[in-house]
Amino acid sequence: MRDRIDEEITFRKLEVLLAFMETGNLAKAAEALNVSTVSVHRALHSLEQGVRCALFRHEGRNLKSTEAAQMLADVAQEVITLMSDGIRATREAAGYSSDRLKIGSLYSLTIQTVPGIVVDIKVRRPTLQVELALGSNAELLDKLKQGAIDAALMALPDTDPEVESIPLFEDDIFFAAPAGSPYAKQEAIDLQDCRDETFVSLGDGFVTYRGFIEAFRVADFTPKVTMRVGDIFSLMNLVSGGVGYTLLPGRVRGVFGDKVQLIPLKPQYLMRQTIGVSFLRARERDPNLLALMAVCRLRTRSAG
Template sequence: MEIDEELTLKKLQIFLAFMRNGNLSKTASEMEISNVSVHKALHSLESALRCPLFKHEGRNLIPLKSAYVLQEHSHKLVQDIVVTINKTREAAGFAAKVLHLGSLYSLTVNTIPNVISRLKLRRGELDIQLLLSSNLDLVKKLKSTELDAIIVALNETTRDPDFESLPMFEDNIYLAVNKHSPLASLDEIDLSTLKDETFLTLSKGFATRNDSDLVFEKAGIDPKVFLQVSDIFTLVSMVSTGVGLALLPGRISTIYESSVKLIPLQGSYQIKQEIGLVFLKSKERDPNLLALVAECRMFAKQYIAI
């Protein structure tokens, strides 16, 4: 048997509301439509089913046995449809119980704990899974929908027509040296004078590595790189032992602050990192992402105020 196109889920919902309330006015109020619309929906439902559902007693509609049968089975049908919709949206990452968030190691010093703690207050039922990696790797995982959102450096890797981004704050790049280094007494540094110094860097794909390469290029030097590492905490630790120098963002200033000094670069070599939230435009209406966006906006306002 073919299902008549006039038989819609909306009409079944109106029918179920009428069966619960027993009159047109209460049903219209619940469904936020007019009495006439309720009456038309019920009449159309009878036409689609090709059988009567009610008998008329004055202005009242009295349910027939057929109406009670429809009520029993359509109630389960509507519930199944709702479950189906929810499961489908969860599979696509919309309003799921888990938020897959990616970020840079350096942002776990302040930014990520602040955003996550406030997000948990807003959506306590949400399970947040955090992945730390390089800018390039996180962008790839966002593109392939392995992640729902990332908080990273906004640069050429995040310029994609499928992405939506929200800038949060800017950070300067500094020269990091051991506090016992002769350089530690300087108020600023001319990077071009460090051609013979030994440097430590992050691996390719990290935003700070990309920015370091740009600064070295500006200074006209080909740095002697002693070691490349895959996380910024190891890099700061190596600098603190005096193994070499590194270019690092200011946000890591609280790590090993007793043994590492951050020296501003001279004006011509200064460079800023812009940090922000990035997510797929196709998910911009997802409730979890809307909550995350709200908290990132709040963090950005507080950062500016500070």
């Protein structure tokens, strides 16, 4: 069994030793490390106590290193270099400051929001490779907490001590109907008038589905849902094909041209989503995430 390393020997003190060996002077070492001369002297003396042998000798007022100090310095250089490489590799394994940024997103945000953010962040960090994962709000939040993605562009989640969020914009929910439907000329839809209609929807976990359920709770009836799908573009296809009506966020307006019409709901059914970027608080100092946050904040100010 190897001897245990004395607690007096620390990485910081080894760095002080290396600075002294390089400069050969207490004052210059202190200046290089931005500490006091007394701090340097104490650190070197503490190392002597830790290794239990003399590392320096006094020549008048000057402190001179011994062969033992040079031996320790050679080893310290290797140890510190190895530890620095290990910390960098550890951070990269955790996705911290690596050359890749994994962003999760709602399907609907790939129309405008995601492309704009990716372009902006590539301007800031040209060598950064951005990967995109799509899913529902629930799926993205789960991936974020598991570390499968670095950040998520989605509706702001409920308050969570692990998660930090930056709002980007707010989006209203509209009644979605195929072109030429009986509702096409109405200025606003009263869901009470739609009791006998057929509807299609997203599945559980999607923030738009949550708004869908809440709107019909206010209307005080359960809609006849004939089909549920796992992405908003399939949902719009069903609407345009006349399979059923649904509720959609305003950000998808125009995706299907004139095939799908978004009509305002009456005020009592108003549902609003707050879209933003979310990330783990534990990683808020990650340089890649700092760049992403800066881009998002700039877009928010520009939109305002």
